[in-house]
Amino acid sequence: MIKRGSPGQDSGREARLSLASFDVFYRRYLPVLVRFLVSQAHESAWAPEIAEYAMVAACDKWDDLLTFDRPDCWIFMIALRRLRQLEARARERCWLTEAAAGSDGGDLRMVALTDSWVREHRAVIAAVRALRRRHAEVVGLHYLAGYTVDDVSAILGINAAKVRTHLRRGLAAFRDRAPGPPAGIETECGLSR
């Protein structure tokens, strides 16, 4: 995984270090994975379930995972595929609409009760959730999980140019939805991306 705040730097090396054992890997990536999924899934209850599903998969395939260049990318890919499969099935059964998928619907409040990070950044998460699926994925992976455009491209299976397009559009849509920043944040982060 990536050094937070400066996506992409040393990401490969850090990912290799986290492969010392499954427990180290789990402790390193589970929080990011669960919270990233909270920002993507319209049903917050799916996030821990899907994260566990992906982690069980990593544990089952641990020997194979050790041979991967980016095992962290693999686990994000598995989790996202699982989420999108579940949502595609839900859409097929007509109980999930695009509008519902983008709504907070109050279930974020439930997660916020147990997760302080969600509580603190609830408005941001709700705004990411309101984006269209590909935009939310790209924005979430790049800005929240801290992956580079190339990593996002590998996770989503789309080329880097399309990732940049989704990122630009996603960010524009996010700006329309997101509330103003908390004081001091902009200077703290020194953001020039």
Place this chain on the structure above:
Amino acid sequence: MTGEAELLAAGATIGDMPGADVDRRLRKLKEHRRSRSDLAELGHLAELDRVELECATYRLARKCHDEGDLIEAARWYGVAAAGDYADASFELAKVLDSLAGLQRENPGSRGSRREEFDLAERSARWYSVAYGAGHQEAADMLDVLVAGHDPREPCAGRQQVHLTGARTGEVCPLGGLRRVMECRLTTATAHVGTCRPCQQELVDHRGILPVSGNRHSLPVRLRARGPGGV
């Protein structure tokens, strides 16, 4: 930069979770792995294989697409799009759009028009899915698709069918099919059974059903009473 600042502020602390919470989840996961049955384990592995299968079908679809095999490309994009893989839905819509266009330009049979509309309808559905996923250009392509497959317009590539025995310049003594349809059904049926110009007009209209796509050119009887009206 407002949006980026908020996102990065959230991203900066996303990995900070109390150790006890993570350890509790890890213990739960190990317990879950130990207690699951062989069948559950196999099911899990099969689902993982399905993920890789989606990726493989998408690559296969791209290969077929590059080689110009649109039918196979549509087939494999369809498998990938069912699971919302990458931009498979958008690519599938484009391939179906191309197939509908080919069908329109090269009609092979009487059913070609229906096949064309079927392909166009499926393409439109996948353009909508792609638009919902975030491919904004899908909306423009959907507009072009709808404009290009108007059922009210005659098919440009369609060859005129001439009935055997129909003489050029021959006219219907009752004034044409529209007039005939205003007669009683039994009279109209008997007349169309023997009148070559009316039969030719019927063929040109591609039967009664295709006419229903064009409300303006509907014979009076069909418009007023429906197809079964007398």
